[in-house]
Amino acid sequence: MAEPARILRVLSEFSHTLVRRYDLDEALFDVCRHTADILGLDGVGITVANEDGQLRFAAALNAATTELERRQEQTQAGPCNSAFRDGVIVRADDLRVDDRWPEFTPTALEVGMTGVVGVPMALDGTSLGALNLYSACPRTWTEDDLGAGQVFADMATSYLLQASERDRSERTRAQLEQALESRIVIEQAKGILAAQHGTTVDLAFERLRRHARSHSATLRSVAEAVVQLGLTLE
Numbered sequence: 001m002a003e004p005a006r007i008l009r010v011l012s013e014f015s016h017t018l019v020r021r022y023d024l025d026e027a028l029f030d031v032c033r034h035t036a037d038i039l040g041l042d043g044v045g046i047t048v049a050n051e052d053g054q055l056r057f058a059a060a061l062n063a064a065t066t067e068l069e070r071r072q073e074q075t076q077a078g079p080c081n082s083a084f085r086d087g088v089i090v091r092a093d094d095l096r097v098d099d100r101w102p103e104f105t106p107t108a109l110e111v112g113m114t115g116v117v118g119v120p121m122a123l124d125g126t127s128l129g130a131l132n133l134y135s136a137c138p139r140t141w142t143e144d145d146l147g148a149g150q151v152f153a154d155m156a157t158s159y160l161l162q163a164s165e166r167d168r169s170e171r172t173r174a175q176l177e178q179a180l181e182s183r184i185v186i187e188q189a190k191g192i193l194a195a196q197h198g199t200t201v202d203l204a205f206e207r208l209r210r211h212a213r214s215h216s217a218t219l220r221s222v223a224e225a226v227v228q229l230g231l232t233l234e
Helices: 004-018 024-039 063-075 079-086 105-110 143-162 168-197 201-214 219-229
Strands: 043-049 055-060 090-092 115-123 126-135
Touching (some): 004 143, 024 043, 024 126, 024 168, 024 201, 024 219, 043 063, 043 079, 055 063, 055 126, 063 201, 079 115, 168 201, 168 219, 201 219
Antiparallel strands (some): 043 055, 090 115, 115 126
16 A cells, blocks of 8 residues: 555655756656655556657666567557556556457566556546556555556656646647657667666666766766767766
């Protein structure tokens, strides 16, 4: 069960972030991190829709989640797609006995994820994407789990919508595209740094984050320097 006091602390941080300029990539990753921490999850991911209504990978907690989000982007099928299309929370307690997503389930089981929930991200009835929750073990998802998941999905939605000063429709479109474009170069930089330092991509991402924070730079600008200019990070 999610602890109300911990959720309140995260909501307080969220409200303070919204009123100042923030890095969208960092904010979405923080949503994933907080969601996993409070609900005791093994993976969390965020997918968002582009102008054509196709879901694209935008943020993920770790390497396993990244692979699952990429798989759902490639096939446009899976729990996140179902949540996005239907506008309702979609849950699977045990994928080993669930046959709804044949394009997705084998990959999920291969990377060690058995329980999954897709939570829609929407505004005024318009679907923007989905927040995806992953458990390595079969899990009977409680109403508290699903309620907390919806809170975090709403946080991610708010970050997307408030990231620009443009009117709502332009703001949504521009920031979704920015998030998708940034994710591509960040993933490239993670791979380069992981190879350079002989580490996992998760540790490479932490190295990228530390450098961005210590130099008051965005994740995307540092990632572009790594990919395009050959920047090396200690």
